[in-house]
Amino acid sequence: MDELMDMITKDESPSGISDAIKDALYAKSAEKIGNHKNAVANSLFGNTPETEDDVQLQKDVEGYSDTIAGKDREEVEPEGEE
Numbered sequence: 001m002d003e004l005m006d007m008i009t010k011d012e013s014p015s016g017i018s019d020a021i022k023d024a025l026y027a028k029s030a031e032k033i034g035n036h037k038n039a040v041a042n043s044l045f046g047n048t049p050e051t052e053d054d055v056q057l058q059k060d061v062e063g064y065s066d067t068i069a070g071k072d073r074e075e076v077e078p079e080g081e082e
Contacts, residue, residue: 001024003020004017004020004021004024007020
């Protein structure tokens with residue numbers, strides 16, 4: 001940041017100052033993105049540690065899988081068709 005201030009006070013070219021500002025912004029954004037990259041990748045690809053709620057939800061889904069798939073329903077013929 002001091003480098004940028006020096007460029008402004010020494011009346012450097014506007015394009016050079018603009019490039020310095022862009023470089024500083026890109027560096028800051030790359031750092032912030034890097035800080036979150038692992039967490040996002042883990043959440044997208046399922047590498048997050050399971051919580052108790054996740055385990056209970058999985059058990060509930062497995063317990064009701066036949067109901068969800070409709071396997072426990074009796075087949076009913078539509079009225080009027082024979």
